[in-house]
Amino acid sequence: GGIITQTPKFLIGQEGQKLTLKCQQNFNHDTMYWYRQDSGKGLRLIYYSITENDLQKGDLSEGYDASREKKSSFSLTVTSAQKNEMAVFLCASSPGSSAETLYFGSGTRLTVL
């Protein structure tokens, strides 16, 4: 088995601030994802990466940057935090095959003051 670790669990920032969320996985999975979950809503894809140094934009990439410098880690940067983007950010990973499921981390809850 493996685990996905997201840090920090809670992130509080000021409006306009640049904030970074980190994700580590020890499954040795090829693909990693960042999803955003707003209260009472589904998961929307921000960025994903199919291998080290690869980045693919999702449906919600504007206002975010991502980085995959190592196979095991995937970070997400909120370039200028806004109050309307307070949400839970979920990192996930999966093997390269489309048939494989995603494994999720426990999330980072972002609060913007």
Add this chain to the structure above:
Amino acid sequence: AQKVTQTQTSISVMEKTTVTMDCVYETQDSSYFLFWYKQTASGEIVFLIRQDSYKKENATVGHYSLNFQKPKSSIGLIITATQIEDSAVYFCAMRGAGGADRLTFGKGTQLIIQP
């Protein structure tokens, strides 16, 4: 583009009964995979069950089963003999078979199991 729709926002049933949650999807892919996930009150998201589009048999895992109706682009989740701990939010998701592509989620259905 893919789209997944769950129209039931919330369902409440009595313990030990059977419940069905609906999901319809849209895709241009000829081959695809359909997934159901469960999100508990703690926020943890776990995979429950998968249906491969090319398989006619409905997938079954434990007390979870699927009702796959390909002509209707529908994949319902059936939970039999429900337990209190089945109370959670259930997400339907799909992914094309063309490689390591994005997983598109529905908005989720909250299931409440009453004692």
